[in-house]
Amino acid sequence: MALIVQKYGGTSVGDIQRIRKVAERVVRTYDKGNDVVIILSAMAGVTDELVRLANEASPSPDKRELDVLLSTGEQTTVALLAMILRSMGYNATSLLGFQADIRTDAQACSARILSIGADRIHDLIKKHQIVVVAGFQGHDENGNITTLGRGGSDTSAVAIAAAINADSCEIYTDVDGIYTTDPNLCDKARKLARISYDEMLEMSSLGTKVLQIRSVEFAKKYNVPVHVRSSFNEEEGTMVVNEDAEMERLVVSGVTCNKDEARITLKKVPDQPGISANIFSPLADAKIQVDMIIQNTRTGGETDLTFTVAKGDFKRAAEISRKVAKEIGAVDVLTGDGIAKVSVVGVGMKNHSGVAATMFSALAKENINIRLISTSEIRISCMIEEKYAELAVRVLHSAFGLDSES
């Protein structure tokens, strides 16, 4: 007897047949005597289709109205699942964001959850109802419908699990769990049984798309154990939980690769106080996020400054950089996008020395040149030439003992 939150993503509810499969799984959990609260995404592709419709209506659709439109996607799936559960003889009730009192800020299209009034959900559970909540949506203090941004249903699920004090939060998706690396890049990738919140945060920000990063932040903040697993089989997936002793024995839990960045170098920047602000403030004003930054001071009071941005922001960032370079007297701007960032992540790094050395020598052995390095407490990232990306992932996966035995 437990209170279990289950979240099913877009591919899991892609059509009526699949929603029926979800219903069967929900019922299996309920029939074991558990209370269950289900969070759903929109059917796969529906949100994209609604965005297409909005763009046909307006070149830059009003965000408040876009949220009204987008929220119909989850509204559709929760009604359908509740219908199917009722036709199977179970009591089920759907709740939209405002009905479940998922209160957010007023930032349309990327709202943040402020609070969840759990009373309505608790009332329904007490009446032995299966509660089906629309993910991705909430309402602001003026009663406007808001949405949480891409992948927001994960955040809905974890936030609701925290609000109703659930025993576990299961995220059903189209993959089996969190892997040591992308199985498409490395056939020796292994599914992790457990991963810490902090490692998952690093993996998510490095491009592992299984969980939305804000859902992991929520899970960490409220200590919600998250079970990432497949909706297409019965296997155990990966538990995302607080660090424990076993995790710390492993030096590295995962290797990631991100090819979605491009590089900009300002050559011979005068080495004066405040010069960095001159460069990065205009980028921040243009809402361009800078990822890695490296500065090489030369002799003679000049410095080369290199940084990376998302490929989508590259053109604008390059333009701004050229303008700034002129103003501050830099000699030249070099740009390039044939790069990839490979990273190793692991809470064990905190207690192990030599991780960086192992990483660099593994890459060196394959003659892979490192262009940029950045680190956090539990991560080391290296920028390399894009063509070596897959090789680098495999080499690092093996060097840190992650390869599966099969």
Add this chain to the structure above:
Amino acid sequence: MALIVQKYGGTSVGDIQRIRKVAERVVRTYDKGNDVVIILSAMAGVTDELVRLANEASPSPDKRELDVLLSTGEQTTVALLAMILRSMGYNATSLLGFQADIRTDAQACSARILSIGADRIHDLIKKHQIVVVAGFQGHDENGNITTLGRGGSDTSAVAIAAAINADSCEIYTDVDGIYTTDPNLCDKARKLARISYDEMLEMSSLGTKVLQIRSVEFAKKYNVPVHVRSSFNEEEGTMVVNEDAEMERLVVSGVTCNKDEARITLKKVPDQPGISANIFSPLADAKIQVDMIIQNTRTGGETDLTFTVAKGDFKRAAEISRKVAKEIGAVDVLTGDGIAKVSVVGVGMKNHSGVAATMFSALAKENINIRLISTSEIRISCMIEEKYAELAVRVLHSAFGLDSES
């Protein structure tokens, strides 16, 4: 400067191009200095498609959940119109049923409006916003989403017009207005400039599908002038208003024809007190609505009892009737569905004698046999053989001087 409510039906908002046309018309009204509140239906066909999806999910979809699903149709169109209006540089805000505080009873799928909290709409109007309200939907006292049944957006529009004390309520549809009869049956049909609420109620209950009957009841109760007109041209349509002297000069305003009924006759029913209740109570229990009833008492204490029901209820009604006939000792049950009901409607009837005589002799002149007759204060209906329906309509249209001069 007036406060104008405009309602656009499903064909008027059938795709983005048509919603753009609606926006242009809205803006023309707004630019003349009027305050405007727009009520929209779902895109034509969308509600049917959602019902199909629900039936795929469940053989008898739960009605509460069906309302959650169906309400997405209007949610989509109001968001799209508001986006388009904003992209044209106008301030517009969409409101869903619960946001406009359209409070209904809890009768899912056929809820009745109980009250409308006009504050939110008034606030937005004060800020010179164009308010775009989702028709067809409301919420009950427990915050459940409800819908008003087929054609419910008309009722939404009239109820909102009453609640905000609008100067007029324009119903934009795919026909030019209310005609003296169906132009498909009679090429001399004329568009009426004005029609009374009571006449419109009779016409709607007789199958004229331009306005939902409950919207006319609302309009009558709150004395809301309703202007039925086409969204595809600029012509004046038909005003539905209180009776006035001019209307009363006309004896008959319209001729209608309904082929959607079938006939059931119980032969030789014992003529005893309470026998009618024995027959009609089981039909009422089965939620079957009986339309016309006629009883011919014979000599010898026996009577033939004939009544009509909608074709959709015919099979069930016939079964029940056969069962009842046995119980009460009726000799036989005859059924038949090749019938049509032609009616003449007009407030002028109240002050004119001889309307029935004119009707019967016009039909007799063409050798059209009358099977059943029923009347109200402003209507006479005759049941005839279906094959004579079109001829009867043309003959009556002409006999009451309704033919257009062209």
